[in-house]
Each structure stands twice: as structure tokens, then as C-alpha cells.
Amino acid sequence: MNHKMNPVVEQVLINIDKVMIGKREVAELSLVALLSGGHVLLEDVPGVGKTMMVRALAKSLGANFRRIQFTPDLLPSDVTGVSIYNPKEMAFEFRPGPIMGQIILADEINRTSPKTQSALLEGMEEKSVTIDGVTHQLGSPFFVMATQNPIEYEGTYPLPEAQLDRFLLKMRMGYPEGTEEIELLSRVQSALPIEEIQPVMELEQLRDMQAKVKEVYVDHSIKSYIVHMAEQTRNHKHVYLGVSPRGSIALMKASQSYAFMHGRDYVRPDDVQYLASAVFSHRLILKSEAKFEGVKAEQVIEKIIDVTPVPVQKAVK
């Protein structure tokens, strides 16, 4: 009854592992978001390989990869694209912006103005952008991995909490461990491993998998387990604003795709527990006194996981 990793997913993970040593967990979470049609917010310092990972992911999928480096002077049209008058054809011609790609790295999203930020976020939410009255559908798959730098606050525009809700998951990458870093050095010494990555699946296959993820069975008891957790965040003593129903939906979807990746057609409480912190933590607004006490949202979620009873009996409907 042991469930094997979905073979295609496993291949993608192996690919990513070639460039990102020891970051399998981050890669898995990214895939969870990708498969359930969500987006990822990476909170980390520069240089730990965020770009490498996204590029490896894009290459494995054979998807086109765009990168947007957010700066304070970036305009919304720099993200979405712009219509330019073509004197030859005597007409406006639409020049698509980087958001029209399939896998997008939105680097240092907190460094740009809220106006530009919302252009991206609107695109993420609607899966389409409207420029000069014309609505342009975004790519499929459409996967945004946004990063924000947690240490630099000077001249940044932190994303409002409500906007964070748009990301399915928030995660940290962290530095590689000592031996892993040495291994990394050896790998990049001669050639860049990213160049050697071959696509392991078609985009069509990805869309197919995304459809299948939706079919993964979520038992009534699991749903109530998720809701129970969400309720706990709303009543927790350290929490000012708890998880919205959108958060519960996000956790369910993420659990579905996690279960699918692990070759199962139903969700286990383990999936929910594993993802709860990544899905919920950026959706909580802690009370200021809790912040002063140094309480982290992740700790609150851990506590909630500990006290929420896991369903071990058939739910009586």
C-alpha cells in the first residue's frame, strides 16, 4: 500500500535537484502550487538560487520562462505589456509584457510601487490582463513565483496582508548546508548544470495533471479537519485576523496536489499537516503584542496542528 511518487513529478524533482542541491522540499512545494494552479511567494535573501530553481522548473516543463526584476521605477505597463503605434501599419500594436509568459519569476516584488504590484497581482488572480480596453488571456499554465527580501525595508513597499492571500504558499529557501554548498561549488566549476536540463514533460501533460489533481478525493472528515484548523486560527489568542475561507480552499487544493504528487488519489491528514504552515502562515495577522513577544505565525500554526484532533473514524454525516 506504499504510495510511490508520481514518476513524472519525480523526474522534475530530479531535474531541480541537479541545480538546487538539498532543496527538494522547496521544489516539492513549488510543484504543489504549480499543479493546483496557485502561486508561490518566496521570502529569502538574494543569491540562494531562487532564479535557478524556477528556471530549472521551467526548463523541465518545456515552458517559457520570464523574469521580472521589480524596481521602484517599474511601471505597470512594463509588467503587462504596452500598445505602441506602428506607423507602417497605421495601427496600435500590442507588445506583450513579461507577464505573458508561463513560468514567471517576480523578483523582489516589494521593491516596486503598489500600483505595479497590483498589476501583477491582478493578473495572478484573474489569469488575464486588460490593456487599453482589450483583455488578454494569460498563458496556461501560468505560474508566478514572487520573491521578497525580508531584511531590506528601506525604500520598499511591503505587500499588504490582503494581497498576500493571493499566493497559495509562502516558503523560505534558506542557505544550503555546508556539504551541500561544497557539492554545489564542484558542480558549477566546469559547466552550468542548468544548461544540461532536458524537458521531462509536455505542457499538455501538465494541464492534464492539473485536471487530475482536482479529482483527488477529499473525504468529508478531511474537509472538516481543514475547516477545524481554519476555525482555530480565527479564535487563537495571538491572532488578530485568522484564515479566510479562501485559505481553507487553498489548503484543500494544495493537499490534493500534494497527494497526487505522492501517487495517491485521496488526501490524508498528513498532507494537510505538511502543508498547513506554508498555506496558512502568510494569511495570519498576528496581534502586535504577540509580535513583540517574538511569536511567529508558523509557531501558531504548529500549535494548532498539535491540538486539532486528527480524524481517525469515519465521519458521521
Add this chain to the structure above:
Amino acid sequence: MMKRFSTLVLYLFGFLLIWEWIRPLEQLTDTGNVWVFLLFLCIALAMDFLKWHWVIRFVINGAIIFFSLMYIYFLDQYGLIGSFPMMIQELFDNFLTMLQAQWTAITDMFRTLLFFILLWLMSYLIQYWLIQRRQIFIFFFMTLVYITVLDTFTPYNAEMAIIRTVICGFLMMGILAFYRQLEKEDIETKPSKLSKWMIPLSGLVLISSLIAFAAPKADPIWPDPVPYITSFNEDSRNEEAGGVRKIGYGEDDSLLGGSFVPDDTLVFVAKTEDPHYWKVETKDVYTGKGWELSEEDRGSQFFASGEEVPLESFSENENVVVEERVSNVQMNRARPQIVYPLGIKSFQSENIPFELNEALEKFSIRYAEDSLMPTYDVIFNEPTYSVNALNTVNNDNHGLDSAFYERYTQLPEDLPDRVRELAEEIVAGHDNWFNQIREIEGYFARSGFVYSQRDVAVPGPDEDYVDQFLFDTKLGYCDNFSTAMIVLARSAGIPTRWVKGFTEGERTNGNELTVGTYDITNNNAHSWVEAYFPGVGWIPFEPTTGFSNPVEYEFDLDEETTPNNAEETETPEREESPDEAETTEQTETASSTFSLTKLWDSVKEAVQQHWKKIILIIIVLAFIGYLTYIKRGKWLPYFYIWTYKHRNNDRDFEKAYLVLLHEFSRFGMKRKQGQTLHSFAKEVDRLLGHQQMSQLTASYEAYLYSGKQEKGIWKRNKELWENLIKATIA
């Protein structure tokens, strides 16, 4: 059709097997009317076989029980209409008795009811074994054990019973084995197949039984039945008794012997000037095992209150000086038997018609339906016997009618000679009956016979009750002493008879009053001896050591022949237990109405009386419970394994898995409520050093969360589950 027929055969054999359980009752206990039970069993099984609706069966069975009880106990006495209230009353009385835990006081009727219920259960069990389980071995085996034990330890001769049971049992097992095979392999029954199986089977069973029957067998090592098996309770003979034909005073004394337990239930209260014994009935034929009546029931004579009783106790001449006395009796419960003193002249009561059974010299009354507890005065002559007249009688000059003389000197033909020799030895040197019988009366005290209600032997089939007492055991109670005295006296040629009744009881009011009030309980039930002297009449004698029955004699002779009761050691009255029937007759409640307060009162009373015992029992039970709980690790897993072994429903997987979690928690591996089963399973496996919990949990998770119903998932995982739960055995 064929299948129906063989089911019928199975039922028939089942009936025969139960019959083997009932058969010995008739011989060994005083169960009568066995055919009623058989009929009931027959009908119950037949209805089972016909698969009638259970409600109908219940009603019919209930009705049969009800009318059988009525038929056995009430119908002749109270008529069809009058029986109902009596029955209901008796049922309530018995419930109260049960609440007071006076098990020995439960009446025959109630025992019969319980026996019926037992049979009812048996009929269900037979049906269950035969039709559901298709196994009869245990019942068959138990039947064999039962029969062999009875054959070994009681007079019951089970030679044929063993053969019948063996044939029945093996045939049944054969047929059932056949059906088990058919059902296992899912084969249709065809008549040809059945006969192919049945003919060799019956042949084999019959031939082997024949060979076993005809084969030479070694003689038993022990005498059969094993002698001196004493029972703890004389009542045990009656335990299963159901069919005694008359309610009330147990008249069956045909098998004496055995121990019994005291019972202080109040029977009646007497107000009398001089304490005296109370007679109930007399018997004349000694069988070697007990007492019977020589003649058929002569019917009854009726007489009214105040009318002279047609019974003559002693001659009205100068040899007996009589003084008229009056005693008052207040019965504690409606019972037809009347107690009376020797020399009874008449009864005074409020319009109750009295009845005399002449053969037994036993009085009884009939109650109107709503009659109160009877109170009556007895007017009687207290005799003073002239010893002078008594001294003149001997074997040569008694001049009694030969039929009368033979009746009261009757002895069984197979009475051992040594009893007669002993009688001659005792009376040697005395030339008249009176001195002779005085010698016999005092013999027991002189010779160190011991009074005891416990460890009293029951004579074997080839043994004489009196012989056993006189020469082997020398230990017994009133029945032993009185019967032995009569046998000795009759051996010496003195006409005597056996009297049953009660001793004078215990005085409850002060000694300064002339009229004493005496409580007579079942412990005062007693038996003694009356000897007949021509020209005088019946004179009571008391051979039982420790008892005395004051009889007045006229001291008109020299002291050598003067009988003096004061010579006898006036030991305090010992607690005497009832004759078995008395016990069964009494309950403490005298009321004819039943109410909840009454019930509550009796419960309260019982609690007050036995609170020490109750607390002790509670403490012991609590301690046992505590130990069982502490040691549950030793037995609980087995219990669970046993419980779930035969459950194959997939829903039981869930229950079983939760039980397993619970057991692990008891074992010290507790799952935290936020811990998933998967991670818990890994933890358990790490501790136990294998993968079984993870395997089982994976199945369980699939069962629980996947929304799919995989058939047989529990069956597949049962072994895994068993292994894991065994791991929790401390």
C-alpha cells in the same frame, strides 16, 4: 423436502438428548409429572421446527407454562377461577423471597416455573446448535458426563441411557458434519447423496454400539453408586423438583438422609400454658430408605369448628388422666396444614371448615379466596399416663388386633439382622414394653450418638437408612433418631409410628406469665416417635439427643421404673432445621397484597440485616474488579482477538483499529490527538522493530480517507491486526 426431513430428524435427536437430562429427575428428585415438561419441550421444539413467528411461539410457550403450573399446583385445590389469584400471589411472594435472598424458601411452584424457563432456553439452544452452528459435540459430551456422573454417584442406573445417548449423539454429529461439508462447498442436497451418507453412518454407529454393548466389560472399581456422598443441602434433592403434586407440607419422606441448612422463617405463633410438641402427620411404613403410608388415601372427613374431632389419641379410662387445655395458634401464612397437639379434641375458629385425612392423621383447612391468616384455638386433653398400667403390657399379653399390631410393627424384609440383634440386646432384662421402649429411647444418648445437621449420609441403594445410622455413621438429626428408635422398638415387638411436626418453639414473652407465647419457625420442624399401649393409647417418645418432650406420668410405682424426663439432659433447644417441604413452603410475607412500599421495605430490611455482608461482598468485588483492571493487559488483548475473530464485516475494521489504538495507548504508546495515524504508525513500528503497523495503517487510511469501499479489507488485514494486538500483551 429431504432437507426438511433431516432437520426434523435432528430436532428429534435433540429432543431425545434433552430427555436424557430429564429422565433421572424422576428417580433422583421428587419431581413428578415429568410428562408435562416433555410435552412442553416437544411443543417448543416443534414450533421452532415449523419456524413460527416468535411472538406466537412466545405466547404459546407462556400459556403452556402458565396452565401447567396451574394444573400441577392449584387446579384440584382452588378450581379454575380460584387458581389465578393464588398463582399471582405466590409469584409475588417468591419474588420477594428472592429479593431477600432466601433461596431455600422458594416454593415448588416457582422452581417449576424456573425449570420451565430453563427448558425453554434449552429448546432455543438446541435449535441454535443444530441449525445455526451445526455443532452438537459439546452438548452431547455434557450429556454423557451428566449421565455417567449420575450413574456413578447416585442410584440412577444409566446403562440404557448411555447407549441411547451415544447412538443419538453420534448420529447427530454425523448428520451435522454432512451439512457442514455441504454448506462449506456450497453443494445442493440431493436425496441420493443424503442416503449415501446416512446409511453407512447409521450402520457404523449401530454396529459399534452393539459391539460395545455386547463386549465383556470389567467390573467397576468403585461400588456403584459411590457410597456416603453427602450433599450440602437436603434441599438439593428438591432443587430441580418441579412436579410435586400437592402444594404445601412436603409429605414425601420416602428418601431420608442428607444434610440441610437452618431456616428461621416463622411458621406460626402459639399461645399455650404448657409448652408441647405440635403434630402435623404420622406415618407407619418404614421402607429401609424412609417413610411411606401403608394404605391408600382413605379420603377426608369434614367437620366444623367446635365439633369434636373424629380422632382418638388415647383411651378414656383410669389409665390416662386428662386435663382439658386450650392453645391458640396464629399461622404466619396461608397454608392448608394445621398443627395440633396430642390429645386433640376440637378446633375453634371462625367458620373455617376443617378436614381430616385419617390415614395421615393430618388436618387441613380450605380457604375462601379472600381469607385472612387463620387463627384458631385447639382444645385438647393433656394426658397423664399411669405407669402402672403401662408396666403390665408385654409381647405376650398385649391383646391387640393382629392387623393393627402388624401395621405398627412392620419392618422391611431386608432389614439387616444386626439391627434386630441390637434391639434384643438393648431390651434384654426388661419384661414389659414400657421399660423396653424407655431403654431404646435412652440408648442413643448413652451410646454417644451425635446430633448434627451436616455431613449426614444418604444410604446407598443396598443400604438400610437405620442400619447405616446405627452402625456406620452414628451421626444425624431427628429423622435418623426417630426412625432408628421405631425400627428398634418394632424389632422388639412394640407397635410404634413416626410423627412429624414441630417442637414447642421459642418463648417470646416473659416467664412470669402463665400463658406463654411461642414462635415456631422452620428450624423447629421435628420428627419423633409414638408408641401404642393397649388400654392407654399413643404415647410420645423423644429419642433425639438434645431434645425433650415433657410427658406426664403418674408416679404410682417404685422409682426404678419411674420414667423421668428430668433425667434426660435438658440441653437448650438446638436449632432444628425444617423438613425439606417446610422450607419450600414459607415466605416471610404474610400479606396478601402486594405494593411497592412493601417491596421497598423488604429490600430495606434485607439491606439492614445483611449490610455487613453486602459491604464485604462489595469490597471483595471491588478488589477483584481492581485486580482484573490492573491485569487487563494479560487478558484484554485475547478478549479482543476472540471478539473480532469471527467478525468479517468491513465496518469492524474501524472498530478493531480503534481498539488497537486504545490498546497501544494502554501499553504506553499513546497517539497525540494532533498526530496523524501515519506518523503514529511509524513511531510504533520503530518501537516494535517491524513494519506491520504501517502496513495496517496504510490499509486503514485507504479505508478511512479514500472514499472507496474496498471489499474484504478487514479480512485481509485481520492477521496483521492480531499480530499487533498480541504485541500489546504485557
